[in-house]
Amino acid sequence: DAGVTQSPTHLIKTRGQQVTLRCSPKSGHDTVSWYQQALGQGPQFIFQYYEEEERQRGNFPDRFSGHQFPNYSSELNVNALLLGDSALYLCASSWDTGDNSPLHFGNGTRLTVT
Amino acid sequence: GNSVTQMEGPVTLSEEAFLTINCTYTATGYPSLFWYVQYPGEGLQLLLKATKADDKGSNKGFEATYRKETTSFHLEKGSVQVSDSAVYFCALKGSNNDMRFGAGTRLTVKP
Numbered sequence: 001d002a003g004v005t006q007s008p009t010h011l012i013k014t015r016g017q018q019v020t021l022r023c024s025p026k027s028g029h030d031t032v033s034w035y036q037q038a039l040g041q042g043p044q045f046i047f048q049y050y051e052e053e054e055r056q057r058g059n060f061p062d063r064f065s066g067h068q069f070p071n072y073s074s075e076l077n078v079n080a081l082l083l084g085d086s087a088l089y090l091c092a093s094s095w096d097t098g099d100n101s102p103l104h105f106g107n108g109t110r111l112t113v114t
Numbered sequence: 115g116n117s118v119t120q121m122e123g124p125v126t127l128s129e130e131a132f133l134t135i136n137c138t139y140t141a142t143g144y145p146s147l148f149w150y151v152q153y154p155g156e157g158l159q160l161l162l163k164a165t166k167a168d169d170k171g172s173n174k175g176f177e178a179t180y181r182k183e184t185t186s187f188h189l190e191k192g193s194v195q196v197s198d199s200a201v202y203f204c205a206l207k208g209s210n211n212d213m214r215f216g217a218g219t220r221l222t223v224k225p
Contacts, residue, residue, distance in 0.1 A: 004157070033212065042120075042203055042215035043158070056212045090157060092213070102148060103213055105157040 002027065004106035006091050012112045013081050021076040021109045025093030031055075032074040033103060034066060035090040043090055049074055078111075086113045116141040116208045120216030127194055127223050135189040135219045137178075137204035147171075147180050147187040148205040148213070158203065161189075194223045 005024045013019050025032050031050045035043035045058035049068035068074045072093075078085055088110050092103035121136035139147065146165045150158040162171030167182035176191045187204060204216040 035215075040218075042118075042217045045212050045214065048212055058212070092158075101207075102160045102163055103158075105150075105159070107155075107157040 004029075004091055004093050004104050006089075006106035006109050008109060009107070010110045010112075012114060014114055015081055015083060017081050018077065018079045019081060019111060021078075021089050021091075021111070023074045023076070023091030023093075023106060025072050025074070025091075026095075026104045029093035029095045029104065030072050031094045032068055032072065033092045033094075034074070034076045035092065036060070037088040037090055037108070039087070046076070081113045083113050086111060116145065116206055116214050118204050118206050118214055118216040120204045121219055122217060124220040124222060127221070129196055129223055129225050130193045131223075133189070133191040133194045133198075133221070135202055135204075135221070137187045137189065137216060139185050139187065139204075139206050141185075141206055141208050143209045145209075146207045147178070148207065149176070149178055149187070149189050150203045150205055150215070152201045152203065152218070154200070161202070194221070196223045196225055199223050 007022045033048040034046040037043045046060050048056040052068045063079045065077045088108040090108045092105045094101045117140045119138050148163045149161040151161045152158050162173040164171040164180035170179045178187050178189045201218045201220045203218045207213045
């Protein structure tokens with residue numbers, strides 16, 4: 001049973017460019033959340049998708065957008081990249097909306113903006 | 115809003131030493147509490163969880179008790195091993211269903 005998979009593993013972009021990161025949730029999971037983890041920091045919540053809709057959003061600008069597909073996979077898009085967007089982007093999935101449902105994380109995509 | 119404050123590291127211990135990593139939280143309602151661990155080059159893995167007051171989560175010799183009166187969820191292990199070297203994150207999941215993480219504590223265990 002595959003866990004959460006993310007692609008690509010590493011990415012280098014230039015300021016002002018746009019990037020798309022992809023995530024496949026763990027089998028049976030229907031909810032996908034995205035996090036940004038700067039070096040030496042804890043993950044910061046970007047947004048969560050459920051039933052192809054953005055359900056919750058953290059304190060990130062509109063340059064960060066996403067999508068969830070009917071098969072529950074998800075994309076994170078970042079427009080007009082800034083140097084400060086360099087980070088590890090983590091995707092996490094869960095299978096229900098109950099409070100005791102833990103998140104299962106992928107290994108992340110390391111984005112470097114130059 | 116909901117938040118987690120975690121003891122900052124780094125923490126360096128000798129093998130078989132006792133470990134405590136402090137975590138306190140601020141939340142409305144009755145959140146669920148988690149500890150995640152991140153080994154070098156890997157994603158976060160769930161270590162343990164507690165979903166209501168006085169619950170004790172445990173796994174791999176690690177324990178944490180959900181203390182509502184002190185809004186705390188401190189992580190403990192009686193005897194750490196070199197293989198426990200990692201970054202540990204305390205996290206909270208509130209009624210709005212998003213997970214909030216602390217800044218992480220890097221633990222290094224020396225033989």
